[in-house]
Amino acid sequence: MSKRRPLVKGLEAIVGKERVVHHPEDLLVYEYDGSIDRAMPQAVVLPDSTGEVSRVLALAYREGVAVVGRGSGTGLSGGAVASEGGLQVALTRMNRILEVDVENRLAVVEPGVINLRLDQRARRSGLRYAPDPSSQKACTLGGNVAENAGGPHCLAYGVTSNHVLGMEVVLEDGAVTWLGGMERDSHGYDLRGLFVGSEGTFGLATKIVTRLLPTPPAAKTYLAAFSDMRSACDAVSAVIAGGMVPAALEMVDALTIRAVQKVAHAGLPEEAGAALLVELEGEAEELEETGLEVEAILTGAGAFNLRWAESEEERERLWSARKGALGALGALAPNYYLVDGVVPRTRLTEALERVSEIGHRYDLPIANVFHAGDGNLHPCVLFDERKPGAVERVMEAGGDILKVCVELGGALSGEHGIGLEKKAYMPLVFTGEDMEMMKTVRGAFAPLGRLNPGKGFPGGPAGHHNLQRGAVMAAGPGAYV
Amino acid sequence: MKGEPVVSQDAPITAEDLYRCVHCGLCLSACPTYMETGLETESPRGRIALMKAVHEGRLDINRRVAGHWDMCLACRACETACPSGVPYGRLIETARRDAVEQGAVSWRHRMVAALFLRGLLPRLRMLRLLASALRLYQRRGLRRLVRWSRILKLLPGGLDRLEAQLPELPTRFFAPQPGVLRAVGETRMKVGLLSGCVMPVAQAPTMDAAARILRRNGCDVATPVGQGCCGALNLHSGDPKTARGMARRNIDAFLDAGVDRIVTASAGCGSAMKEYGELLEDDPVYAERAARAAAMTVDITEFLAGLPLDPPRGRVDARATYQDPCHLAHAQRITEAPRTLLRGTPGLELVEMEEASRCCGAAGIYTITQRRMSERLLASKMEWVLAAGVDMVVTANPGCAIQLENGLREAGSPVRVCHVVDVLDQAYQAEEGPSPSAVQ
Amino acid sequence: MSEAVLRSAGVPNALPEDGLSAYAIDGVAPLAVAFPSTVEEVSRTVRLAAGKGVGVTPYGGGVMMSLGNPPPAPGVVMVTRSLSRVVEYEPADLTVTVEAGVALAELQGRLAEEGQFLPLEAPCPERATVGGVLATAHSGPLSFAYGMPRDWLIGVKVVNANGAVTKGGGKVVKNVTGYDMNKLYTGSLGTLGVIVEAAFKVAPKPPAARTLVAGFRHLADALERASALLRSGVGPNAAIVVNGAASARLGLEPGGCRLLALFQGRQGIVDSRVGRAWAAVKEGGGRRADALSSDDGFRTWQRLTDLPWAGAEPPSLSVRFSLLPSKTAALALALDSLEVPPFTHGLVADVGMGAVRSLWWGGQGVPISVETVRRVTGIAESFGSRWVIEGRPAEVARELDVWGPVPAAMDIMRRVKAALDPERTLNPGRFVGGL
């Protein structure tokens, strides 16, 4: 804390007083992101340009202060939480779309550009930005790059890393360089590919070159209700095995359906045990044929109440219900802990059954709303953090769920990242040597390891448990009960 | 540290409302003040986090904390965006009230509150008196002199701005009248028209137009004399007590008039009246009446679009864009009705501007208390309006109309500002042949 | 370092001394050639070489060994072909895990049995190994529709410079657990680790395919039509333009330049698209349009992929340019106007990807000169293009860096190399900037 003064002074000299946050009351709103981890930074700075970011990082480097990048703070693994204190660099003001190159189907944007805005802008030229995280109306491209964000339509079009061609980055010491560029292939090591998903530990992206795809001429969106999760999972497997690659294939379970209906009345089938949202894209004539096949597969797997969006509004309503589903869980419980595990698609049924067992064992309701087409589970454990011991129990349940995923041949995270949240579980998947290798690579970018320290690998003053307890302590004994 | 949560006789912020917010951040991009500043402190999630911190006893309400709440436009765009159904409007009102109670608001805010909100609004006669004086001031060329002399700059913070914002006042004000204006043709129902505070003074012609259209569409129109300002501004700036008094008065006036519907042409008033039920739910005498009045309240666009409307046959040849008033789009979730009415107007071409539902920066007394932010928001809004290449911006709320007019005037733009009702009325007026609505 | 040393270190299959010259790279014969058949043997080989301060050059099918700068010193060539197991194939998951030495054609054959395929392309796929395609990040015409090798690799196992075996990614199609090491190893030309196992996601094989071949009098028209096709809603999965010389070597009917467009999907849709594309091509001055069936088309595309590397007569020089798609046509035209007698110049332009290959054959015993190479690569500059010399005589490679000017992030790349392979054991000196 003693370092705060000179740091703040130095920051103010770079960006001006208005864009440095350092009063404790104000810092309080920078202690969280979308996840359950919390910690307060020493200061927050909001640079406006690459030059400012560079000078800010050089200053932090000289002062020996850790730097944590921050986009919209919608991350679900604690990536933007300053778990070891330090300086948060919020890139929310660098939100200009610098170029949309229709002919070359690419865009150059600043990192604070909101995902949906880029997509909307591209759509005006008949193009689109394909990765569409459910948080797309709020999350930034910088955050997407750092987490390698996915989304419903990534089933057919690939995740962020398939759509990012290059980026300008500021390194730990303030040096500015470009990784990749505007071409599709790499020259030398594919550092841009490596940077995507590095969770802010390699550098801060200050410009991002993305690909844009042409918008499909037509789309058909189905909503299929099933009596239980098992038959819905069977339907997913059948669609995939049938050689179909829908643009999106999403599942919601009964609990989620109830929550969404409570808030949005989106017309989801309330009597269903699970529902699938299946979207096909392509030319109209093509959709007709594939549509029939998909309908047959879904019905064959036990879908009842199969219907499709008759209008664009209806389609949007279905999607906004899906994309708001996570938030809608707020209507059921004040907190949720979303576990972002992945399993091979053929193991979905088994995985979900074991997740539900875990819920029973810990006596915690678990809602499921997820990217079924890629086997990317999102069990949401519902709880109330104000109940003593709840957080611990939830974390344990979460750990058990991750273990199940790994046992079934899957992984810890499909799209939200490891961050603080899952770092303790890394040894389930990787050996010490695997992780050493990754850290060695990180060292080539950030030799001092001061960019987003304590993320991604076990160790450090980690862990929700500690942080959460910290928060409870700060609230004063008894404050929660 | 204060261990106890904020205590107040009025219902405290309930944990249930507060902890519905799962800090997902999906509301951020809907928030005008966040998008302008990029600051989490000026975001819905940030403001709620501060409320939570206060609630948990981690924080006292001080000027800095209250400042972030004050910067909020109460436009409730975040509520529309929120997938968890966080009742943000209710939260911010309560938080502000607590801030006022703890004396944590700025002197500027307090001054405006004393003078305008508690002084003028509850006393409409005084407001009209003041307005007459102002009209005189405008007519006599005094305004030019005063403006020129810059004397206004010497006035306490923001009043010069207020002066600049004063709309050109009409020659006649609209005033509630006893009795009923009869429907043209067969009477379908009896509606009460809320005259409100600003509208009758600043936009009397719009009120007249509203009455004409209602009558043309089979409504007997009453404008009960006992009614007054709806109390919204008081409520939004943390003074529920005064607001409650004003609400009771309106409830009496309209219920006693025996109307089937209470129609408002001001989105802000409409949203406040629709919430009378909650405002007075603990009032043993008024709770039931308040709920009834609230249920009867409709915005005029919602009302007309829901009728089998007698379609206007006259033309309004213009290219127009529609600015969603926050209190219509977000507080009442009405976005389609006004657009439907506009699309149904012969000759009118409706184009969407960018960010049509982003607040223009008017937001009640916000223009005075948060002058800089209000100006920034207006500047952005002007960019989008001008980029749309229209002849006319249509809206459905007096505050927005005044703000937009100011912005356009300052930008030297010839683009006109109209209420949806004005457009419809023009179309009716432009009908060939003997017009059934030429009554007044 | 010799066969005997390898054997005593537990790498039984090594080449006797007299066979070494067959594995010479740019005339530099290796000290030894090892054929490890297990990951453990790979690891032992690397550890042994590292201990002796000798470099190890991974070697798959040997079809793209001309890529890279000449080795600075003789080292151990490590042939991965005996790592040839399909480790795990779960068709219903659309994922497959194989050892690095599996030949691409063999893998495709296995996938085809289940109606699936992996959109990777390589010259001589019967020989080219999966590991080799990954290490070179080789991409062909399908990349426009399907992406590059990096987009299909979901998990990787490598032997590091110190012999340690580590992995990245996994077996699931979507995964952000740990850094994306897949990307790092793909295209690193074996300089950071020896890829020993790779997991891919695979795709359902499109039920039908047809290739539209149209002749054009002028290269410019063909290029223009190709971009127009890609922009239109007709949706070819690849649109490649070749000039007359390249076309002749593809075995197409003689005469002028060609536009080749690949359509894949359901039969009915493919037919209707080909029909629409045909009409558009004719309007743009195309002649003698011809639609090849799935098989004939496939052979043609494979020949196209082979062209820069193999076939009856590999080119004396082949240069690959990468640039913005919008500038591709202009670069292709500028290249086409070059004349270097007695060489024949073939051009292959992928306007969708922004990739152009410039191929020079013949020379009747006269080696291509460094000046000529500079003239060819020099054209890149005014189009903001990068270039890589994929095939060339050894003499040329000794004079200039085949990878062209170094990229902006060269410093970081050096740091990565230094961190992962401090002793410079893995394929030293051959990659960009001497990595």
Ligand SMILES: Cc1cc2nc3c(=O)[nH]c(=O)nc-3n(C[C@H](O)[C@H](O)[C@H](O)COP(=O)(O)OP(=O)(O)OC[C@H]3O[C@@H](n4cnc5c(N)ncnc54)[C@H](O)[C@@H]3O)c2cc1C
């Ligand atoms: C309701 C909800 C739904 C979601 N749905 C999805 C989904 O479908 N798919 C999905 O993938 N994710 C989803 N997420 C998670 C989250 O939205 C994504 O991880 C998103 O990419 C985070 O973006 P952000 O701007 O909020 O980044 P933040 O949360 O602010 O930061 C995330 C990480 O990025 C780093 N970072 C931020 N900017 C930069 C930069 N410029 N350079 C380098 N590092 C940077 C931070 O340090 C941090 O480590 C969801 C979240 C919520 C709340």
Ligand code: SF4
């Ligand atoms: S108010 Fe709603 S949208 Fe905003 S952070 Fe809270 S829960 Fe999310």
Ligand code: SF4
């Ligand atoms: S009411 Fe408007 S200004 Fe206030 S937090 Fe919500 S969106 Fe922002």
